[in-house]
Amino acid sequence: MRDRPVIYAGLLVFLGLATFPLWRDLAAGVTTAGPRQQLPAHEKVCVAGSPYMKSSHMKLLLDMREQAVRQGNRTYVGVNGRTYTISLSNTCLKECHGSKTKFCDRCHDYAGVSPACWSCHLDAKETMTVAAAPAVGGSR
Numbered sequence: 001m002r003d004r005p006v007i008y009a010g011l012l013v014f015l016g017l018a019t020f021p022l023w024r025d026l027a028a029g030v031t032t033a034g035p036r037q038q039l040p041a042h043e044k045v046c047v048a049g050s051p052y053m054k055s056s057h058m059k060l061l062l063d064m065r066e067q068a069v070r071q072g073n074r075t076y077v078g079v080n081g082r083t084y085t086i087s088l089s090n091t092c093l094k095e096c097h098g099s100k101t102k103f104c105d106r107c108h109d110y111a112g113v114s115p116a117c118w119s120c121h122l123d124a125k126e127t128m129t130v131a132a133a134p135a136v137g138g139s140r
Contacts, residue, residue, distance in 0.1 A: 034107065034110050034111075035107055037103065037106075037107065039096070040097070040098065043096055045079070045080050045082075046096070047076065047078040047084055048060060048079050049079065058115065061117070064076055064086045065086075067086060068086040068087075074086050074087075088117060
């Protein structure tokens with residue numbers, strides 16, 4: 001019974017340390033919502049709904065790549081029935097999401113990911129350096 005104050009103090013210290021990240025973020029005004037992305041003014045809908053694009057846009061891009069490169073189909077039909085030309089640089093970035101830095105990089109930086117898209121695709125509006133591709137076949 002004499003240990004009750006020590007136990008309560010230990011629990012209080014534990015709870016303080018366990019919830020410290022929450023208190024620190026509240027005090028700093030930090031949220032975990034991530035960057036907000038908006039559709040361009042001239043567009044009313046995206047090729048798919050926002051929840052799907054937030055969670056699965058990479059799957060959509062890989063499926064589009066499969067269609068365009070391996071099947072030769074360069075047309076994608078969106079959820080609204082509208083057709084889009086499959087092209088990351090000329091359709092997604094040029095027509096809708098104007099800037100790789102302002103659109104793609106904000107979310108990728110927030111999520112801590114580095115997609116390999118930019119090793120092949122260039123954003124014409126921004127200067128980018130691309131590593132030289134290895135020679136095909138190599139030397140023996």
